[in-house]
Amino acid sequence: MTYAIIETGGKQLRVEPGRFYDIELLAAEPDATVTIEKVLLVQHDGNVTVGQPLINGATVEGTVVRHLRGRKVLVYKMKPKKKTRKKRGHRQEITRLMIDSINLNGSKLTAQAAATTETSASQAPAETTEETASE
Known part of the structure; x- marks a missing residue:
């Protein structure tokens, strides 16, 4: 399994290739590639x-899927016995980012490469078991 921990929008996030994540708004158009x-x-x-x-030399490449707004957060301020009340709402601007690959020192670590490695590793022991059974 391949994953990376990145920092974006002042937050740290664990990302894997082939999955999408909602992060703080990025200044990029939909279908644009972001590094x-x-x-x-x-x-x-x-x-x-x-x-x-x-x-040094590590990057994460992703594609912007779309921009959206998060759920509304209500902020209610009140001072008791003073008859002052304020009710405000806030919706955070969010970018949905699809992670394409994780690059480490020039080599791409993609979801397909990880899947082929897992598939070949799981097939190798099965073949040796069949050989030992036939002997």
Whole structure:
């Protein structure tokens, strides 16, 4: 399994290739490719690379799916015995980002590469079991 921990919008987020995430609004049009260079950690096939605080040469590429607004948050302020009340609402602007690949030192770590690695690893022991059974 391949994943990375990135920083965007002042928050840290664990991302995997082939999945989408809702993050703070990015200044990019829908269907545009975005590269995030603030990568804090990358894990690929059991090898963990940790930055101090960032990993040099590591990037995460994603495609902007769409822009939307989050759920409404109500803010209610009241001072007791003073008859002052304020009710406000807020909806955060959000960008839905589809993670395409995680790049580490020029090599792409995609969901397809991880899936083929898992498939080949799961098939290899099955073949050796059949060989030992036939002997």
